[in-house]
Amino acid sequence: MAMKPSRGAGVWAVLCHSLLAAALVCSKNHGNPANDLVDMINKNRTALKLPVLNDSPGIGCMALQYIELCKGNCTNNIPHCKVPEDDFTEIFAPNCGVELPTFGTLTGQIVGCHSKYLEPSLAFSQVLVKDKTSLSLLRNKSHTEVGVGLVGAHKGPFFWCVLFSSDRANSTFVLEDQGVGIKQKKGCFSGSSNPCSGGLKRTAMLKNTLMTTLYCLCILLLHL
Ligand SMILES: *[C@@H]1O[C@H](CO)[C@@H](O)[C@H](O)[C@H]1NC(C)=O
């Protein structure tokens, strides 16, 4: 069956272009949406000439641990939970492999949740940074480091956590074993070269495979 060269080709070209862009974004961060969120936070800051925040895997992992404990109750995009402050040093840091003597000060926190998984850009604008309080936290001049964690069930709800620190970057929240830390069983955290684990891994991987397949299909059709 021969394909008619038609207006359709233009539509395909546009579609392929966006798919290529999406595939590139995906492959850059190995499909880790926590890293995408850190990029978005930093882009939002640098647009105002604020310094880039160091992407700390130690902080990211603790953000994941925190929100993992918090998941379950999501009302109006706000997770409702009470986590004792001591849990950071007594539970989250050891669980992540953060060297305790390097435990610094966390100076800001943004949490959010949604009934289902949202792309990083939507999670940013619709869940995490949708009011003045969170925006001013994100743009605080004294912050130096950031970490993002997210976790959720396959069918939702999903939970996100951003933690900031104002310590001297790179000398606090250091991970054991030259930064390897301890692999997490669920969710994603930023600053890590590890892909997401658990349900999210499947979601992210499925999306990457789908993108690649669609992209190849596009190229094929364009060359017919
Ligand atoms: C969820 O959080 C709200 C607000 O704190 C609380 O009123 C409600 O009882 C919680 N529900 C569950 C199932 O824990």
Ligand SMILES: *[C@@H]1O[C@H](CO)[C@@H](O)[C@H](O)[C@H]1NC(C)=O
């Ligand atoms: C920025 O964060 C610091 C703590 O790190 C806090 O003392 C200060 O009030 C914040 N500044 C603004 C403008 O919110």
Ligand SMILES: *[C@@H]1O[C@H](CO)[C@@H](O)[C@H](O)[C@H]1NC(C)=O
């Ligand atoms: C930064 O984030 C805020 C809140 O989502 C948004 O309104 C603003 O347009 C963003 N700025 C840039 C430069 O992306």
Ligand SMILES: *[C@@H]1O[C@H](CO)[C@@H](O)[C@H](O)[C@H]1NC(C)=O
């Ligand atoms: C921290 O380490 C990262 C990666 O090694 C580097 O890009 C960044 O410049 C460092 N930041 C500071 C403040 O030393």
